[in-house]
Amino acid sequence: MIQEVIEIGRRIYQLDHWKECHRFLVFVVRALLHAGDMRAFLAFFHENEARQTILKKNGFQAEQLTRAFFYAGSTFRERLVLIENHILFEERSFTTEWFIRLNIDQGYPIWQAKDEGPVWCAALKLAPGQRKEGLLSILMMLEDVELYQMMFWFNKNRSGEYALYIGAMQGPNVDHARDLVKDVTKRAHRYRTKNLILYMTQAVARVVGVTRIYAVSNQGYYAMNHLRSDRKLKTDFGAFWEEAGGHVTDDPRFYELPLTERRKTMEEIPTRKRAVYRKRFAFQDDVDMQIAESIKKIFRK
Known part of the structure; x- marks a missing residue:
């Protein structure tokens, strides 16, 4: 076991940097301290x-196993079960080709805007930079700018049913982020971009057949880097999950979110806004259709 752990560590970490050497040593020590679970993982x-093939070409799942990722208080054993369940779900859901490709940092396009503006699209993708919060993500791009990412994994809930778990959501990290978000919000008929990335996540969940969606709360976030130095929230996950119709579960580290976004009826919408809402609903319907059609192409028959 130790030789394989060392080989995986050498692939994960850039050992010509001393900080990476330190991470490598910590990785090996943690693997040895939990030798039984590491053997089970391998x-x-x-x-x-x-x-x-996935382990050989990626290997970051081994790092996720040995670090306190995904959600606050996760144990080595819980992370082992989480990773195995996620892999088993993908393995049974997707074709072998795309099961492998989705786990070695190769994105699969699931949506693209049909208007004539700059290319605006989304893909399923393993995002190595976001591996602290998930095992797969929906990545929304505007040309070459990463607009939003929703990091998640598949795991069984307490009832033994597979569910989609959202680890975190991240917005654009560029100087002109506000202007970009404002522009795409207009293209989505005043539908906020962060609501759209959640809408896409709900669509993916429905297509792959899960019936529950959970999201990590402020209390459940694996690290405290969503807090400012004055301990105030930079990102209030809970407020957004509640706005989206979610509620805290028996485990305060998680919210449960609706599988489908509730739409207002035309009677609830002021007359002057109905034209915009019709266009928005048509836009959302197209998102649903494109995601369903694209994912079914890589789904096991």
């Missing part, structure tokens, strides 16, 4: 050729 990935 055995799981060696059960078939597809998983072996």
